[in-house]
Amino acid sequence: MKTEIVAAIYDRRRRSQTAATERALQLLRKGEIVALPTETVYGLAADVLNPIAVAKIFEAKERPRFDPLIVHLPNRDWFDRVTQIRDEDRKLIEKLADCFWPGPFTIVLPKKSIVPEIVTAGLDTVGVRISAHPVFTQIIGAFGKPLAAPSANRFGCLSPTTAQHVLDELDGRIPLLIDAGQTSHGIESTIVVVHNGKIDILRRGPITAEQLSQFGKIDIVSSAGKISAPGQLPVHYAPKTPLRLIEDATSFSPPEKQRVGLLAWNPVRSEENFLAIRRLSEKQDFREAAANLFRCLRELDELDLDLVVAERVPSQALGAAIMDRLERAARKDD
Ligand code: TXA
Numbered sequence: 458m459k460t461e462i463v464a465a466i467y468d469r470r471r472r473s474q475t476a477a478t479e480r481a482l483q484l485l486r487k488g489e490i491v492a493l494p495t496e497t498v499y500g501l502a503a504d505v506l507n508p509i510a511v512a513k514i515f516e517a518k519e520r521p522r523f524d525p526l527i528v529h530l531p532n533r534d535w536f537d538r539v540t541q542i543r544d545e546d547r548k549l550i551e552k553l554a555d556c557f558w559p560g561p562f563t564i565v566l567p568k569k570s571i572v573p574e575i576v577t578a579g580l581d582t583v584g585v586r587i588s589a590h591p592v593f594t595q596i597i598g599a600f601g602k603p604l605a606a607p608s609a610n611r612f613g614c615l616s617p618t619t620a621q622h623v624l625d626e627l628d629g630r631i632p633l634l635i636d637a638g639q640t641s642h643g644i645e646s647t648i649v650v651v652h653n654g655k656i657d658i659l660r661r662g663p664i665t666a667e668q669l670s671q672f673g674k675i676d677i678v679s680s681a682g683k684i685s686a687p688g689q690l691p692v693h694y695a696p697k698t699p700l701r702l703i704e705d706a707t708s709f710s711p712p713e714k715q716r717v718g719l720l721a722w723n724p725v726r727s728e729e730n731f732l733a734i735r736r737l738s739e740k741q742d743f744r745e746a747a748a749n750l751f752r753c754l755r756e757l758d759e760l761d762l763d764l765v766v767a768e769r770v771p772s773q774a775l776g777a778a779i780m781d782r783l784e785r786a787a788r789k790d791d
């Protein structure tokens with residue numbers, strides 16, 4: 458299969474990304490899968506209500522069937538059509554949705570039977586979100602139905618933050634890729650479960666624990682522990698090159714004869730130890746660092762190095778979500 462790439466160019470006269478939207482709609486309506494930009498990472502989308510279309514996502518990604526997909530809603534009207542909210546949780550859930558939707562925020566809730574089993578991998582819950590990306594919003598709005606969309610990478614690999622990343626992994630496996638440049642958040646949405654006024658964070662992301670703590674008691678569900686999020690496998694964001702976490706590059710001496718790359722958080726003082734260096738954010742800005750994280754990791758991964766060392770990022774606010782990705786990437790080396 459040849460992968461067609463269409464740039465999402467904004468047409469001022471028609472006030473939309475017409476060409477990209479129309480092509481994506483044609484294919485989605487035929488039960489095909491399409492890679493689309495979201496504000497977090499690129500997603501691989503299919504009609505939620507068409508199990509055969511959804512099966513194509515698992516095939517293209519080589520994703521195990523036990524790993525459920527996130528369902529993206531065109532609007533809030535769909536919320537009650539796909540989920541079953543317990544009365545005692547409704548107030549808090551509505552508040553969270555009002556505050557963080559559209560945006561990088563996913564809520565796991567009991568599902569209704571309209572959601573096919575294949576989407577949720579047989580679970581009786583479904584993760585839903587409403588994306589804020591203008592291209593995604595336009596396409597799903599015109600489609601008028603929810604789209605299942607996991608990150609558009611092969612299973613176990615880094616999530617794609619540019620169209621080129623999607624091509625690197627899925628070229629020839631998907632019919633269409635809509636290119637809208639680099640995604641703004643750069644890491645996947647925050648995933649939560651709500652019960653009895655408590656918010657469990659299943660996956661850290663752009664909406665931070667600090668932000669969520671204003672709404673209720675927070676619990677961070679460790680990824681290695683309970684697999685209430687089946688996709689929260691310890692190794693999930695893994696580059697090919699071994700990755701090791703270090704405190705600071707200045708106190709690191711590379712093993713002899715090893716070709717080492719550095720993913721830097723701090724200002725770089727000792728360049729000579731490293732064959733390649735990527736700095737997450739010159740200004741040490743968490744948002745910029747998150748947006749650059751997967752691109753920097755991929756770039757270092759492509760250099761055929763023996764080792765990549767990554768400096769720890771302060772584990773607060775969005776830094777905690779960045780550290781979560783780095784720790785998972787490093788765990789492969791254990
Ligand atoms: O930002 C994002 O969330 C991106 C964009 C494309 O929307 N999507 C994404 O999807 O990261 P994916 O499939 O790569 O990651 C979704 C995670 C998986 O770890 C999956 O196991 C978990 O969400 N998940 C989905 N449904 C769930 C459920 N019902 N219960 C627990 N975890 C669930």
Ligand code: MG
Binds near residue numbers: 607608616
């Ligand atoms: Mg993923």
